[in-house]
Every structure is written in C-alpha cells, then in structure tokens.
Amino acid sequence: MRFMIIVKATPESEAGKMPSEALLTAMGKYNEELVKAGVMVAGEGLHPSSKGARVRFSGASRTVVDGPFAETKELVAGFxxxxxxxxxEAIEWVRRCPNPMEGDSEIEIRQVFEAGDFGAEFTPELREQEDRLRATIAAQT
Known part of the structure; x- marks a missing residue:
C-alpha cells in the first residue's frame, strides 16, 4: 500500500523560513532510514504558497488564482x-519523524488509491493505459 505523507504548512514555512542545519541533518538521517527500509518512494519540500497558483474548475471554465493563500492550516509544506x-506501519514511521517545523506542526497520512480500488469502472482498457503510462514514466527516470 502506498501512503501520501503530507507535511502541513505553518506561518513560518509560508513566510519562507528555511529549516536549520540541525533539522536538515535530522531529516537526512530519517530519510536514510526510510530508504534503507524500502519505505520511501519519494519526498520533497515545497516553496510557500506565495510562489504557487491554483486552478479552479467550474464546468468547462478554468480560473487561475495566484498565491499566497490565506488558510495556512490547509496548505502543504512538503510530502x-x-x-x-x-x-x-505508515503511522509508526511518521511517529519517528523529526518535527518538520521546529515548533508546532502536523503531518497527515492518506492512503493512495490503487487500480483495484476503483472496481469495474476501471476497465481492462483503462488498466492497460495506466500500466503503459507508468512504464513510460519509469523509463524516463
């Protein structure tokens, strides 16, 4: 099973405050443990929402909204x-994580959908397309 581990933003991360050397060292050690255990598939920090944008959908219409976004507790600082x-097991790994924000912070754990979770609507043709796309992505890296 795959899980998205979402590091919630804080006012400090949204202000662009960079982590300390001590935190970067602790995170590096934690990431090494994850990789050695075969748990970590990917992971990155994100720039503040002031450098981001959102695309809002309403039927066929698309509207772009530039950051920053007001509600810090709803923003993502990394994953x-x-x-x-x-x-x-995912919870236990997250419990071992250094505090990612050097103050109060929160990490959310969400299971990623797998092909089998979609049922009959995910037809053999759609599965074939998905497998083909994943193979293409793997070949590009």
Missing amino acids: WLFECSSRE
Missing part, C-alpha cells in the same frame, strides 16, 4: 510517498 504494508 513523502511511502510504501508500507498497512496504515499502522
């Missing part, structure tokens, strides 16, 4: 993608 055998 990992974990491969774990269960939700409980």
Whole structure:
C-alpha cells in the first residue's frame, strides 16, 4: 500500500523560513532510514504558497488564482510517498519523524488509491493505459 505523507504548512514555512542545519541533518538521517527500509518512494519540500497558483474548475471554465493563500492550516509544506504494508506501519514511521517545523506542526497520512480500488469502472482498457503510462514514466527516470 502506498501512503501520501503530507507535511502541513505553518506561518513560518509560508513566510519562507528555511529549516536549520540541525533539522536538515535530522531529516537526512530519517530519510536514510526510510530508504534503507524500502519505505520511501519519494519526498520533497515545497516553496510557500506565495510562489504557487491554483486552478479552479467550474464546468468547462478554468480560473487561475495566484498565491499566497490565506488558510495556512490547509496548505502543504512538503510530502513523502511511502510504501508500507498497512496504515499502522505508515503511522509508526511518521511517529519517528523529526518535527518538520521546529515548533508546532502536523503531518497527515492518506492512503493512495490503487487500480483495484476503483472496481469495474476501471476497465481492462483503462488498466492497460495506466500500466503503459507508468512504464513510460519509469523509463524516463
């Protein structure tokens, strides 16, 4: 099972405050543990929302809204993608994480949908297309 581990933004991360050397060192050690255990698939920090944009959809209409975005608790400052055998294993790995914001912070854990989760609507043709796209992505990296 794959899990998206979402590091929530704080006022400090939204202000562009960079992590300390001590935190970067602790995160590097944690990421090494994740990789050695075969858990970490990907992980990155994100620039503040002031450098981002949102695209709002309303039927066929698209509207672009530039950041920053007001509600800090709803923003994402970074992420990992974990491969774990269960939700409980993902939780245990996150509990071992250094505090990502050097103050109060929050990390959300969400399971990623797999092909089998979609049922009959995910037809053999759609599965074939998905497999082809994933193979293309893998070949590009």
